[in-house]
Structures are given as structure tokens and as C-alpha cells.
Amino acid sequence: MNQEQLLKEVNEIFKDVLDNEDVVINFDTVASDVDDWDSLNHIQLIAAIEKAFRIKFTSTEIYQFKNVGEMISSINSKLNP
Amino acid sequence: MNIKPFNDLKKNLKRLSSLNKEIRVAVLSDSSSQLTVNALKGYGAEFNVKYEIFEADYNQIDMQVFDAGSELYRFAPAFVIILRSTSRLMKYFYKMDHDERGNFADSQLQYLEELCATVSQRLDCAVITNNYSEINDSVFGNFGLKVMSSFAYQLKKLNMKLIDLSVNRKDLFLLDLNSMIARAGHNGSFDPKIYYAADMVYSIDFLPYLAKNINDIIFAVSGSFVKCVVLDLDNTLWGGVIGDDGTDGIQIGSLGNGKIFSELQLWLKQLKARGIILAVCSKNNDDTARQPFISHPEMELRLDDIAVFVANWENKADNIRHIQSVLNIGIDSMVFIDDNPVERALVKKEIPEIIVPDLPEDPAEYLLFLHSLNLFETASYTPNDSERTRQYQEEAKRRNVLKGFANEDAFLASLDMSSEVRAFDPFSVPRVSQLSQRSNQFNLRTIRYTEEEVKRMTGDPDYCTYSFTLKDKFGDNGLVAFVVLKKTDSETLFIENWAMSCRVLKRGMEWFTLNCIASDARLSGVRRIVGEYIPTAKNSLVKEHYPSLGFGTISENRYCLELADYRLEKIIHIKKTSTPV
Numbered sequence: 001m002n003q004e005q006l007l008k009e010v011n012e013i014f015k016d017v018l019d020n021e022d023v024v025i026n027f028d029t030v031a032s033d034v035d036d037w038d039s040l041n042h043i044q045l046i047a048a049i050e051k052a053f054r055i056k057f058t059s060t061e062i063y064q065f066k067n068v069g070e071m072i073s074s075i076n077s078k079l080n081p
Numbered sequence: 082m083n084i085k086p087f088n089d090l091k092k093n094l095k096r097l098s099s100l101n102k103e104i105r106v107a108v109l110s111d112s113s114s115q116l117t118v119n120a121l122k123g124y125g126a127e128f129n130v131k132y133e134i135f136e137a138d139y140n141q142i143d144m145q146v147f148d149a150g151s152e153l154y155r156f157a158p159a160f161v162i163i164l165r166s167t168s169r170l171m172k173y174f175y176k177m178d179h180d181e182r183g184n185f186a187d188s189q190l191q192y193l194e195e196l197c198a199t200v201s202q203r204l205d206c207a208v209i210t211n212n213y214s215e216i217n218d219s220v221f222g223n224f225g226l227k228v229m230s231s232f233a234y235q236l237k238k239l240n241m242k243l244i245d246l247s248v249n250r251k252d253l254f255l256l257d258l259n260s261m262i263a264r265a266g267h268n269g270s271f272d273p274k275i276y277y278a279a280d281m282v283y284s285i286d287f288l289p290y291l292a293k294n295i296n297d298i299i300f301a302v303s304g305s306f307v308k309c310v311v312l313d314l315d316n317t318l319w320g321g322v323i324g325d326d327g328t329d330g331i332q333i334g335s336l337g338n339g340k341i342f343s344e345l346q347l348w349l350k351q352l353k354a355r356g357i358i359l360a361v362c363s364k365n366n367d368d369t370a371r372q373p374f375i376s377h378p379e380m381e382l383r384l385d386d387i388a389v390f391v392a393n394w395e396n397k398a399d400n401i402r403h404i405q406s407v408l409n410i411g412i413d414s415m416v417f418i419d420d421n422p423v424e425r426a427l428v429k430k431e432i433p434e435i436i437v438p439d440l441p442e443d444p445a446e447y448l449l450f451l452h453s454l455n456l457f458e459t460a461s462y463t464p465n466d467s468e469r470t471r472q473y474q475e476e477a478k479r480r481n482v483l484k485g486f487a488n489e490d491a492f493l494a495s496l497d498m499s500s501e502v503r504a505f506d507p508f509s510v511p512r513v514s515q516l517s518q519r520s521n522q523f524n525l526r527t528i529r530y531t532e533e534e535v536k537r538m539t540g541d542p543d544y545c546t547y548s549f550t551l552k553d554k555f556g557d558n559g560l561v562a563f564v565v566l567k568k569t570d571s572e573t574l575f576i577e578n579w580a581m582s583c584r585v586l587k588r589g590m591e592w593f594t595l596n597c598i599a600s601d602a603r604l605s606g607v608r609r610i611v612g613e614y615i616p617t618a619k620n621s622l623v624k625e626h627y628p629s630l631g632f633g634t635i636s637e638n639r640y641c642l643e644l645a646d647y648r649l650e651k652i653i654h655i656k657k658t659s660t661p662v
Contacts, residue, residue, distance in 0.1 A: 019092050043275055047285040059274040
């Protein structure tokens with residue numbers, strides 16, 4: 001799966017967790033760009049992504065992603081080590 | 082039914098305002114509780130219940146409980162949920178001096194006792210708290226269980242003492258978190274990353290189970306719980322098809338996969354012994370279906386374990402409705418267990434209120450799956466519960482006899498009925514509380530009493546209480562009705578509640594009950610009895626209860642009986658065997 005495909009799948013997870021069909025994310029998106037992406041929802045997003053891709057983020061990663069792009073790279077590196 | 086994931090429960094939060102029934106709950110937690118609260122709200126919404134929740138700020142249990150002016154008391158919840166975690170206990174333990182550690186469980190229990198006592202002194206509510214996940218902290222390894230000052234030892238001791246506390250405090254209900262976590266696995270219920278980042282001690286996937294179990298306790302205390310299991314036979318209670326394989330060819334006991342079904346039957350037998358009614362609903366010829374119960378040597382269940390046995394080729398939804406009408410219980414208090422997804426879908430479609438577990442495909446997983454659903458939560462237990470199946474079987478006999486009588490009076494006279502009438506006493510407290518929770522149809526004001534509340538009434542001079550048993554030539558129904566009267570002034574008694582088991586409808590029990598109360602009241606100088614009917618979704622049966630007994634209407638749903646005008650207008654066939662003390 002390439003980064004574009006990953007972005008698409010992660011976007012679907014965002015829609016589901018935030019219960020908002022209109023959410024559109026791209027590699028530069030940061031939390032403040034998205035309605036309801038607060039710390040509580042961040043935890044749920046992390047858990048949902050981990051489950052969907054059967055990966056584990058580290059405790060350091062989850063607070064250091066600068067944007068969606070970094071999150072996608074991390075997923076990518078775990079899927080294709 | 083299946084337990085929905087957290088994200089689905091969360092989506093229910095959008096429609097909270099459309100929900101009918103409100104329950105006020107306070108959540109006090111020593112870890113971060115926002116998502117637990119969301120899960121509980123979302124879970125309640127599945128059953129049309131709107132949880133109105135006061136969530137205390139993080140780790141504010143003591144402040145909320147011990148400060149009489151706190152938000153907790155102003156909120157006045159019906160349930161106070163106190164959630165405490167093993168993680169926090171562990172931190173607390175590690176900071177203790179070594180020579181005090183041997184007292185950890187005792188001092189924790191004393192603290193919990195004070196919490197409960199303070200809450201119940203200031204609020205009329207039930208308290209729910211969790212027991213603790215018994216994780217060995219590996220400081221002493223397995224040997225820790227032999228060291229009284231180890232965390233492993235003290236934690237187990239605390240759990241045991243907490244159980245004893247809940248046995249003695251009738252208003253305290255334990256959430257068996259330890260078992261839930263054992264089922265999910267510690268690693269499946271706890272996500273260290275989320276714990277360190279947000280101080281949440283439950284993983285997202287575990288939250289629905291936590292919410293479900295809290296909800297189960299609240300529903301049971303509020304009078305909503307399962308009373309009956311309707312069972313399919315072929316490939317559900319035994320392996321194979323009785324019509325094809327014959328009694329000696331079905332798998333039960335030592336044959337083939339038989340062990341699976343033996344254990345399931347053995348479990349169902351435990352449910353029956355604790356008061357759950359078992360019924361059979363099978364597509365079979367009646368005599369073929371009964372054969373294994375009569376003659377298979379390895380069947381755990383026998384015909385006398387089954388309260389209603391229906392085997393025919395009709396549609397199962399109709400058969401279940403028939404079973405419901407014989408038992409006279411709410412359809413939402415029934416569970417239907419069938420291996421066939423087509424039958425399950427049909428029943429679910431025809432009867433949306435009934436609980437239908439989506440059994441796993443492999444029978445080996447039936448029992449674990451059913452355990453995980455916690456279908457049979459209850460808020461009370463009395464040893465008489467094991468008699469329930471027999472009582473329903475006797476009722477079926479009565480119905481048959483009734484057919485032979487030309488009129489009801491002659492039938493009632495033939496029953497040779499007697500009733501023991503007493504004020505509430507220590508022996509009747511558990512059953513009165515249970516009846517207040519179980520009866521939905523014949524329940525005038527639907528007040529659910531905990532045992533603690535019933536006990537309090539026995540010593541209160543403002544209350545006048547009555548319990549009634551009913552026995553006849555077919556058998557003993559046990560305690561079947563109670564009335565709670567409150568003295569509003571020297572001349573007036575208000576019926577705070579009147580409830581009766583529907584098993585004894587149409588026996589003239591209502592008239593007998595009123596006659597007992599009215600005679601006593603007149604003797605003690607009371608001039609009138611006031612009654613009220615509070616409508617619920619289920620008690621329309623007693624809408625006209627007071628007018629039909631001769632009460633006059635004061636206002637909508639409020640009635641009054643002037644004792645000067647009262648005279649018994651019906652022949653009563655029930656003999657009174659003792660008077661209230």
C-alpha cells in the first residue's frame with residue numbers, strides 16, 4: 001500500500017471515529033485543522049488506526065506527530081519494515 | 082445481540098435527547114473517566130435509557146463524598162458509581178512504610194466502608210463499586226502469595242473483604258471487574274500507552290464491556306432483568322437432530338461432541354436452580370422432542386426442569402408469544418437461544434424486544450460466549466427462587482382444572498387457598514425487595530426497594546407494612562404480594578406501594594389484601610386510605626385497580642377509600658392464617 005492509499009484509509013477512520021462524513025485530511029493536516037480532533041479523540045484515533053492496520057505506535061510517537069503526513073509515514077514504516 | 086464496539090456506542094450520543102427514560106448517575110473515578118462515561122451513555126441509548134451523568138473531576142472521590150455540600154449531593158443521583166483502579170492502589174501501597182503494609186487491605190476496606198456509609202446517609206441511592214484486577218506485581222513472584230505484606234497478598238485479601246462488605250451492605254453492589262478483566266485478559270483491557278498519556282486504565286475495546294456490566298447492574302436494581310430462557314433443542318441442547326438420529330444417536334454426554342452440550346445443560350440447570358425459568362421451543366413432534374428428557378441416561382435436563390415445553394411445527398415467534406402468555410412475564414425479560422441464524426432472525430424481526438444472542442457457529446464456543454454476555458444479572462436472590470419452575474408448573478395444572486368448572490367462584494372455592502399475613506420482618510425483607518424489583522405489571526407506583534430500604538421500614542413507626550403468601554391444594558406460591566402504607570396524618574394512610582406477583586392474578590387476592598388492610602386500619606382509628614396509580618409502560622393492568630376496589634377518585638390517578646363507607650362486596654375464598662404483629 002502506498003502513502004496515498006494509506007491516507008485514504010486513514011481518512012475513512014477519521015470519518016468513522018469523529019462521526020463526520022465531511023472530514024478531509026491530507027499530509028499537511030494538523031489537529032487544529034479538524035473539528036473535534038482533541039486529545040480524547042486523538043486517543044480513539046490512535047486506537048482505531050492501530051486496530052485497522054494491526055500495528056502499535058509507541059508512546060513517544062503519539063504525541064510527536066507534527067501532522068497527518070508523519071502519522072502516515074510511521075504506519076508505512078511499520079507495515080513495510 | 083452482540084456487544085457493540087465503543088465507536089458505535091459513541092455515535093449514540095447524538096440522539097440522547099430523543100430517549101425516553103432518564104436515570105441519574107454519578108461517576109466518581111480515581112482515573113480518567115470521560116470515555117467510560119461516554120460508553121455508558123451510548124450503551125444506555127441502545128435500550129432507550131438516557132443516562133443523566135454527573136462526572137466528578139478527576140480523582141475527586143473523597144472531596145465529593147465527604148463534603149456534604151458537594152456537587153454530588155446537589156445532583157442527587159439514583160446510582161453512585163465509584164471506580165478505583167489497581168494501578169492507583171499499587172502506587173499508594175508502594176509509598177507506605179513497610180511495617181504498615183500488612184494492614185493495607187484492612188485500612189482500604191475501612192475507607193470504602195466510610196465512603197458507602199457517608200453516601201447512603203446523605204443520598205437515597207445504590208452504590209456500585211468495582212473489585213480490583215488481581216495482577217501480581219512480580220515483586221515476590223509467585224511466592225508473593227505467601228508474604229502477607231506483599232501487594233499480591235493484600236490485593237487478594239482486599240477483594241475478599243470487599244465481597245463480605247457487599248454481602249452485609251444491601252445498598253452496595255459490586256462490579257466484578259476482576260472477572261471481566263480475567264475474561265478479556267489484562268493485556269486486552271489495559272493499554273499502557275493510553276494509561277501513561279491520559280491516565281485511562283481501560284483500553285477502548287474494553288469500555289463496552291465495562292459499560293455493559295455497569296448498565297446490567299443498574300437495570301437489575303431498577304427492575305429490568307431476564308426471567309426466562311427459551312431453548313431450541315436440535316444442535317442447541319444436544320448435537321444432531323432427534324427426529325433423524327433418535328434418542329441414542331444424539332450427541333450428549335460421551336457420544337461425539339456430547340461434552341459440549343452436557344456442560345451447557347449443566348449450566349442451564351444452575352440457572353434454573355437460581356430461579357431462571359427454562360422453556361423449550363422446538364420444531365419437532367412433541368413426543369419425539371420429549372423422548373431424550375425422559376429416557377436418555379446422560380441428559381442433565383429433565384422434563385421437570387422445563388416450565389413450558391412447546392414442540393410443534395408452527396412459527397417460533399408465535400410459540401414464544403404463547404410461552405410468554407403462559408408465564409405472564411414481559412417479553413423483554415426473555416432470552417431465546419437457537420443455533421439456527423434463520424430462526425433467530427425471524428424471532429428478532431417478529432419480536433424486537435426479546436434478547437437473541439448471536440451464537441457462534443462452533444458449539445464449543447456457546448458457553449463462553451453466553452458467559453461473556455452476562456445475561457442473567459440480578460439484584461436479589463432468595464433461596465425460594467429455586468421453587469419458581471415448580472410454581473409455574475403448578476399454575477399450568479390449575480389452568481387445566483379451571484377448564485372443568487362452570488364458574489370462577491366454584492373453581493376458587495375448590496382451590497382451598499390460605500394466606501399468611503404479616504408485617505415485614507427479617508425473613509421477608511429479601512423477598513419483599515425482590516418482588517418490588519420483579520413485578521412490573523401489578524405494581525401501582527413501581528417503587529423499587531433495596532433490602533436496606535425494606536429493612537428500614539420495619540422499624541419506622543410512620544410505616545405500616547404487609548406481606549402476603551398464598552398457598553393452595555396445588556402448592557405454595559410463597560410471598561406473592563406486599564403493601565406499604567405510610568401514615569400521612571392520624572386519620573389517613575397513603576399506599577406508598579402495592580405490588581403483587583402476576584402468578585396469582587384472578588384469585589381474589591386483591592380483595593383479600595384490601596380487606597386485611599381496611600379492617601386493621603379501621604380498628605386503629607384510621608378514617609381513609611389514599612392510593613395512587615403511577616403509569617409506566619408495563620402496568621396498565623392495574624390502571625383501574627383502585628376504582629374497581631371501590632375507591633373514589635380524588636384527581637387523575639389518585640383515589641381515596643373512606644373507611645366508613647367500606648364494605649366487602651366480593652366473596653373471598655382465601656383463608657387468613659395469621660395476623661400482623
